[in-house]
Amino acid sequence: MIMVLEKLVQFSNFYGSNEELVLAGGGNTSAKDGDIMYIKGSGTRLADITADGFVKMSRSKIAEIFTKTYPDNDKEREALSLADLMAAKLPDQENKRPSVETTLHSLFPHTFVLHLHPALVNGITCSVEGEKAAKELFGDSVLWIEPCKPGYTLAKKCCDTLKGYKETFGKDADFLLLANHGIFIADNTVDGLGEKLYSVMAKIRSVAEKEADTSVGEFDGDKAQEIFNEFCDVFGEDSVITYEPSAISLEYAKNKESFNKIYEPFNPDQIVYCKPYPVYIENKEEIKNAVEEYKNKNGFLPKIFFVKDCGLYAIDYSAKGSETAAALFNDAMKIAVYAENFGGARHQSQDLTDFIVNWEAESYRSKQQ
Numbered sequence: 001m002i003m004v005l006e007k008l009v010q011f012s013n014f015y016g017s018n019e020e021l022v023l024a025g026g027g028n029t030s031a032k033d034g035d036i037m038y039i040k041g042s043g044t045r046l047a048d049i050t051a052d053g054f055v056k057m058s059r060s061k062i063a064e065i066f067t068k069t070y071p072d073n074d075k076e077r078e079a080l081s082l083a084d085l086m087a088a089k090l091p092d093q094e095n096k097r098p099s100v101e102t103t104l105h106s107l108f109p110h111t112f113v114l115h116l117h118p119a120l121v122n123g124i125t126c127s128v129e130g131e132k133a134a135k136e137l138f139g140d141s142v143l144w145i146e147p148c149k150p151g152y153t154l155a156k157k158c159c160d161t162l163k164g165y166k167e168t169f170g171k172d173a174d175f176l177l178l179a180n181h182g183i184f185i186a187d188n189t190v191d192g193l194g195e196k197l198y199s200v201m202a203k204i205r206s207v208a209e210k211e212a213d214t215s216v217g218e219f220d221g222d223k224a225q226e227i228f229n230e231f232c233d234v235f236g237e238d239s240v241i242t243y244e245p246s247a248i249s250l251e252y253a254k255n256k257e258s259f260n261k262i263y264e265p266f267n268p269d270q271i272v273y274c275k276p277y278p279v280y281i282e283n284k285e286e287i288k289n290a291v292e293e294y295k296n297k298n299g300f301l302p303k304i305f306f307v308k309d310c311g312l313y314a315i316d317y318s319a320k321g322s323e324t325a326a327a328l329f330n331d332a333m334k335i336a337v338y339a340e341n342f343g344g345a346r347h348q349s350q351d352l353t354d355f356i357v358n359w360e361a362e363s364y365r366s367k368q369q
Contacts, residue, residue, distance in 0.1 A: 004033045011190045016046025024324045026269045027116045030105040035059050042097045055098040061088035062106040081152035103155035110186035114193045117182040123338020126266045133342045137203045147179045180348045212337040217247035220309040230284040242314040242326040248333045249311035264347035271356045273328045278304035
C-alpha cells in the first residue's frame with residue numbers, strides 16, 4: 001500500500017512540475033490498491049502534492065454510484081452524486097474532498113491513472129477536426145469523448161463508452177481524449193504511463209507545424225505603462241497586475257477581429273482561473289467603462305485584458321491569482337495556435353460555459369489555490 005502511494009506522489013510531482021503538461025490545480029492522478037483508490041484532492045496542485053493531499057476512497061462504494069439514477073436537473077444531480085461520492089471516502093478522510101473526476105478514474109481497472117491538460121494535446125481536443133486527426137494518428141487505441149457536462153454526466157458517458165470499447169476490442173481502453181478538456185492515460189506501471197504519454201505527444205508534435213510565439217514582442221512601452229497605471233486606479237491599490245507582452249498576445253490584441261479568435265473559452269481550467277471571457281480595449285479611456293459593463297453583465301470582475309499595441313494583462317487581488325490567470329490564458333493562446341493545425345479552433349459551448357461558471361465543484365476548486 002505504501003509503495004503504491006509513494007509512486008503516486010512521485011509521478012504526480014514529476015508531471016505536475018512541467019507547465020507544458022498542466023497548470024495550477026488542473027489535472028489529477030490516482031492509484032489503486034485492492035478496494036482502495038487514492039485520488040488527488042480537489043484543487044490540489046500536482047506539482048507539490050504530498051501523500052496527505054490524496055483522498056482514500058472505497059472503489060466498491062464508488063462503483064455503486066453508477067447503479068443509481070439521478071435527476072435531470074443539474075444542481076440536484078450534482079448535489080446528490082457529490083453526496084454519494086463523499087460517502088465513498090474511507091473513515092479517516094472526513095475533512096478531504098476528492099477530485100471532481102474521481103468517478104472517471106475509478107472506471108479504469110489499471111493501477112495508475114494520469115489526467116493532464118497539455119496545450120499540445122488540447123490543440124487537437126479543442127479543434128474542428130480533432131476527432132478525425134486523433135483517429136488518423138492513433139487508430140483504435142484512442143477513445144474520443146465529445147464535450148459534455150463535467151462531473152457525474154462525464155463519468156457516466158465515459159463508463160458507457162469504455163464498456164463499448166471492451167466489448168468491441170476485447171480489452172480495456174487505456175487512452176482517452178476528452179474534447180475541450182485533456183487526456184487520460186492508464187497503466188499498471190508508472191513507466192508505462194510515461195511511455196504512453198510521450199508517445200502521444202511526439203505523434204501530435206510531428207504533424208503540428210504551427211506553434212505559438214511566446215517570446216517578447218514589439219510593444220508600445222509608454223502606452224503599456226499608462227495602461228498599467230489606469231488599471232491600478234480602476235481596480236485599487238490592493239490589485240496585482242501581471243503584464244505579458246508576448247508576440248502571440250500582441251497578435252491577438254492587434255484588433256477586435258483577432259481578439260475574437262480567443263474570446264470564448266476552450267476548457268474548464270480557463271474558466272476557473274481566468275473567468276469565462278477576456279476584455280478587449282484600445283486605450284486607457286475605455287478601461288473604467290469596460291470593467292463596469294463586464295461586472296454588470298456577469299456579476300464579477302474580469303481578470304484578463306487584451307490591449308492594442310500592449311498585449312495581455314491579468315488582474316487579481318493576489319500575486320498567485322494574477323500569475324495563474326496569466327499562465328492559463330497564455331496556455332489558451334497556445335491551444336488556439338495548435339488548433340490551426342487541425343482545422344481551426346473549436347471553443348466550448350455556451351451551455352457548458354454557463355454550467356461551469358455556476359458549478360459548486362469548480363467554485364470550490366478555484367478557492368483552493
